[in-house]
Amino acid sequence: MKHLFFIVVLCSAIFGQSATATGASKTMNPAISANGLFIGRYFEPALPAYNGFILQEMEFQFSSVVDPYFQADITMALHPPHSHDDEDEHETHGMTVDIEEGFLKTFFMPRGFGFRFGKFLLPFGKHNPLHTHMYPFTHAPSSVMNIFGEHAAADVGGELSYSLPLPWYSEVIFTATDGNYEHLFDAGSSDLAFGSRFSNLFDISESATVELGGSYLQGPHGEHGEIEEEHHEEMAQFFGADLTFKWRDVRKSYGKALIWQNEFLTDAEGEKDGFYSILQFKFARRFWISGGWSSVFDSGVNEYKTQLAFVPSEFSFVRLESVYTDDDQWKFFVQTNFTIGSHPAHKY
Amino acid sequence: MKKIFISLFLASFLFAGKLEIVATLPDLADIAKSVGGEKVSVSSICKGYQDPHYLQAKPSYSRKMRNVDLLIFNGLELEIGWLAPLINSARNPKIKPGKFGSLDCSEGIPLLEVPHNELDRSGGDVHPLGNPHYLLDPQNALIVAQTIATRLSQIDAENSEIYQKNFDEFRRSLELKIVEWEKQSEQLKGLQIVAYHKNWEYLADWLGLEIVGYLENRPGIPPSPKHLKSFVEIVNEQEIRVFLAATFVDVNQAKKAAERTETNLLILPALVGGVQHVDSYFELFDFLIQKLMESAQ
CATH class of the missing domain: 3.40.50.1980 (Nitrogenase molybdenum iron protein domain)
Known part of the structure; x- marks a missing residue:
């Protein structure tokens, strides 16, 4: 209900403005795009309930300038319900509707500052702020899912960011949110959640960059009784550190490229710590090969992934993936993706 | 630091x-x-x-x-x-x-x-x-x-x-x-050429060149074997002698296509700084006109 109310408010802000200002004109319509992710799965040992083909996610994005002061972005997703979804979620034909993001960005901040307000993916680490179709593999690494759950963590609140005037790109972000993301926090608590991220990106050559980042998040405990009694009075705290190396043959239109991304995540109690490392290599104009390792230290279970991706254009891909976990589970995926409409350019 | x-x-x-x-x-x-x-x-x-x-x-x-x-x-x-x-x-x-x-x-x-x-x-x-x-x-x-x-x-x-x-x-x-450039390139008027990508339309329009085909028949999409075959046929049938490609495109693919024809593959800068010693807008056109003239002779 809360989600439904939120989208109605945002949509009325965008479409209401357009309608009154321009009547039936299409020029003020928001940029609209749709993105479909379909996946085929085969698990060995077999899990009959899981094997087969499903619609992994259908994502819709709307983006428009609202007025001289704001821009609005909305991302809605339809996907199969997660294990933690309850009956209050509005489901249609077995799918769950999520407002992944819906926020206003201001135009009137002083130089170097940015501010947004609404629901957004929490800027924690490198993986959490990604929409599903931008994941390096079909699913998030086990170490990320161990903390954030099956989907990226998003919350309602405000985000202030500032790019520091340094010889390299340096950004600091602060967030104050409702603390309503159930997988991390106690949604019933009136306490707010606070987060911060500090990232620095260095151009080590014309073709290569290194990014170093640190993230912090705290909010009301929400582990549904799993946390020991003495911790309940304290705030849940999460820490992250990430290192990303990117290289691309910048002198060629469709040159070779390499991405090596590493991230360590933990909570204050050290009960949910984990690490992943992902290596992606573009070896031909339309082909990528990738490998990944993720470890959840508490359980001691490691996850190994390999993937071959065929990317005919920036608007579609087909990926074949195998996943092996220490508990002798093999998973095989074939995933297809398409994007139609006016989809915003992705960040670096 | x-x-x-x-x-x-x-x-x-x-x-x-x-x-x-x-x-x-x-x-x-x-x-x-x-x-x-x-x-x-x-x-x-x-x-x-x-x-x-x-x-x-x-x-x-x-x-x-x-x-x-x-x-x-x-x-x-x-x-x-x-x-x-x-x-x-x-x-x-x-x-x-x-x-x-x-x-x-x-x-x-x-x-x-x-x-x-x-x-x-x-x-x-x-x-x-x-x-x-x-x-x-x-x-x-x-x-x-x-x-x-x-x-x-x-x-x-x-x-x-x-x-x-x-x-x-x-x-x-x-x-x-x-x-000066127009005078130098007068003999290029009507010259039929082929190109890798649609970079050169304005240059061709200005100099009076005629672009009769592209290696990329759809911009940004690599040519299919069928298109490559028809590209080679067009070039050979019409005896096209000049094939333009920008420095940043897939030069190997352009070279392979050029080898199957008798065209002179010209890998040219499409922007200032595209090759050494082309450091200004004027030098870019000096270079382009010079290379086009050499290939047409």
């Missing part, structure tokens, strides 16, 4: 009082330097040997844009894949779209290949507003220079006379060079 801070400190004195301009393309940067003269400090995001369609939105580029007074861009969606996220992360209110510090240089350009029917992406990386490579006709640089001069005069009214004087000088020099 110490050196970087000292350089920044010195640069702050050197550029004090100058208008800071960032251009998306080196050609635009060079024109802006000519018009702005001593009163501006100009840098370019894309290098001449990079494909402006596929630049990555590196945060270091947005850092370049953080403190500028004016952003000059090509427009017609050439920079669609990277400019918007850069403007967003630059957090410079002056250069937001619609602001005075944001200048689309395609204003007033007589465009080629403006589609008159509905487009979709089955045609590849199509440009729905028209072919964006208009800077490869030097006559269009006159319009761009005028656009830049007008905007500089609006932003920095105190020095408007200087901008107008610089523009007049640039126009005189370029008009003289255009006459």
Whole structure:
């Protein structure tokens, strides 16, 4: 209900403005795009309930300038319900509707500052702020899912960011949110959640960059009784550190490229710590090969992934993936993706 | 690190009082330097040997844009894949779209290949507003220079006379060079050529070349074996002798196609700085005309 109310408010802000200002004109319509992710799965040992083909996610994005002061972005997703979804979620034909993001960005901040307000993916680490179709593999690494759950963590609140005037790109972000993301926090608590991220990106050559980042998040405990009694009075705290190396043959239109991304995540109690490392290599104009390792230290279970991706254009891909976990589970995926409409350019 | 801070400190004195301009393309940067003269400090995001369609939105580029007074861009969606996220992360209110510090240089350009029917992406990386490579006709640089001069005069009214004087000088020099280039290349009129990508339409239109086919039959999409076969057939049947490709395209693929024909593959800079010793807009056309003349002989 809360989600439904939120989208109605945002949509009325965008479409209401357009309608009154321009009547039936299409020029003020928001940029609209749709993105479909379909996946085929085969698990060995077999899990009959899981094997087969499903619609992994259908994502819709709307983006428009609202007025001289704001821009609005909305991302809605339809996907199969997660294990933690309850009956209050509005489901249609077995799918769950999520407002992944819906926020206003201001135009009137002083130089170097940015501010947004609404629901957004929490800027924690490198993986959490990604929409599903931008994941390096079909699913998030086990170490990320161990903390954030099956989907990226998003919350309602405000985000202030500032790019520091340094010889390299340096950004600091602060967030104050409702603390309503159930997988991390106690949604019933009136306490707010606070987060911060500090990232620095260095151009080590014309073709290569290194990014170093640190993230912090705290909010009301929400582990549904799993946390020991003495911790309940304290705030849940999460820490992250990430290192990303990117290289691309910048002198060629469709040159070779390499991405090596590493991230360590933990909570204050050290009960949910984990690490992943992902290596992606573009070896031909339309082909990528990738490998990944993720470890959840508490359980001691490691996850190994390999993937071959065929990317005919920036608007579609087909990926074949195998996943092996220490508990002798093999998973095989074939995933297809398409994007139609006016989809915003992705960040670096 | 110490050196970087000292350089920044010195640069702050050197550029004090100058208008800071960032251009998306080196050609635009060079024109802006000519018009702005001593009163501006100009840098370019894309290098001449990079494909402006596929630049990555590196945060270091947005850092370049953080403190500028004016952003000059090509427009017609050439920079669609990277400019918007850069403007967003630059957090410079002056250069937001619609602001005075944001200048689309395609204003007033007589465009080629403006589609008159509905487009979709089955045609590849199509440009729905028209072919964006208009800077490869030097006559269009006159319009761009005028656009830049007008905007500089609006932003920095105190020095408007200087901008107008610089523009007049640039126009005189370029008009003289255009006459010279046209004279040099007279025998190219009517020459049939093939090309890798739709980079060269404006150059061909200006010089009177006829482009009879493309290796990429759909922009940004690699040619199918069937298209490659028909490309080779066209080139051989019509005895095409000149095949143009920009420095940043898949040169191996172009070479393979050229080997199956008897064409002279010309790998040319499509932007200022695309090859060594082509460091200005004038030098770019000196080089292009010279190479075209050599291949046609």
